[in-house]
Amino acid sequence: MKQLNTILLGFGGAVQLLLQSCKYLGTLPRQRARFIEQCYLIGYTTLPIVAILSFFMGSVLALQSGYSMQNFGAKQFIGSLVGLSFARELGPVIVAILVAGRVGSAITAELASMKVYQEVDALVTMNIPPARMLVMPRLAAIVVMMPILAIIGDLVGWFGGALVSKYVDAIAIDPEAYFSALRRYMKFKDVATGLVKAEIFGFVVVLICCSIGLNTRGGPREIGASVTRAVVASLISILVLDYFVTKALM
């Protein structure tokens, strides 16, 4: 019962924070520098790990599917399999998990520290709402950066699949055939669906992390606990939302 209450409190706090942030959306031009900084931290610095992870995920996907599909002569469809899997499912989920692990944890840690060391209280005292200065720029930055990270993740994953398909002897499919199969069975709608999913996941991750960070109570030990709680809540939210968003976008 207590856990349920905590979940409901967290959910309510996040929704409240979202509404407050939306109220301050008009102040975004004035917070341009903060917005750019968040874009840099959320997007630019996350790119290498997204690229590396997506590349190897694409490679492994091509390797596994090629190894299995060659048994029944369907390995020419590896391109479409990797393409569709990455665009519709793997790309958005991987990027969202990386954002939760790398960006979300940092946000929670930063906001929890500010809260624990009463910096947030100081802001409130100066009549600066934390939702305006700390949350809204981050939400705006994730909205802008998430599709870009997702599309880069998709493309790098496809490329990794193509490389493996060409150079692994058991598969040995030319990139031309690989991308031809990918194009044959894919529409931009598949990619757009993935981008929308990534957008939703990223937004929810940042909102949860901000909310948990700002609601940290206690001493420095609570900072770590908040980070753990924020990452776990983000991952669970991503996977639960994944099902419903996928179903809604079908």
Add this chain to the structure above:
Amino acid sequence: MNTAQQTARVGLFFLLGVALIWVTFETLSDGKIFKDNGYTLVAGFENLKELKQGDEVRMAGVKIGSVEKTRLAGRRAEAILRVEPGIKIASDATATIVMAGLIGTNYISVDLGTPGSPALADGAELHTKVTADINTIMSEIGNLGQKLEGALASITDSMKGKDGEPGLFQKIDKLVSANTESTTVTLSNLRDITTKLKDGEGTLGKLINDPKLHDDLLATVAEIKSAAADAKIFVTETQGILAQVKSGKGALGTLLYDEESAANIKATVKNFHDVSDKIARGEGTLGKLLNDDALYIGVQNTLKKADRAIDGLGDSGPITAVGVVAKSLF
């Protein structure tokens, strides 16, 4: 890192992301960056089967475009084909929907058409031909299987029998059992006949085994050949004679084919007819001779008198013969 550098990096990153999204969109939406390349053709089909937007259009196996759109137009389905620029499609070329794989990949195949035919213009309609798809083939195979099953069931029924009726094998068995004796006798007779034939007995045996008969037969055949040759010569000569007769040569030819001779014969027959009429009517010397009894009586009297004179001559002697004749006569 200063703010300007950070801003530049974020800006670059953002632009890169937008560019990638745009390239992906263009690549996947119609397979090429620039739209409206080439020209469109309309291909109407009764059923587009598994054909979908983006499927290839091939001519002699070479990709020349793609299916831009599929739509329903009245009672038929239409595929709008976008053909690459520079590819000429003959006005009498025919488009068919061809199955590329068993899992539902199709493409439109356009044949080369007749050389010298005018090329189709933008928006023109292609001739189309219906081909059997995998479902039709499967359905046909299913029907064939059912027919085969029926045929096999009929054969099995006829072999084994059905509804108490004996089967083919039972019938054959019964026939053989019932006629064993007759069959044995027949076979025995056949064996006797063949033995006799082998031993040269009887006419047929001699015909087969006796070389003299063979020689005689050959000689007979040679004679028949000779007779046939003679007959041929005879027929040839007869044909020559007939040809001469037909050409009016010779007596028979003249008789049969000469108009003048025919007229003469007709006139002669008519003369004969007139003479015979006169004779019948007793006209003329011959008519009277034949019809008038007076002449007969006169001749008879004369002969009687001559007879008497001869008798008198015999009695009186030759010296008075002249006087007797004169007396008898006058």
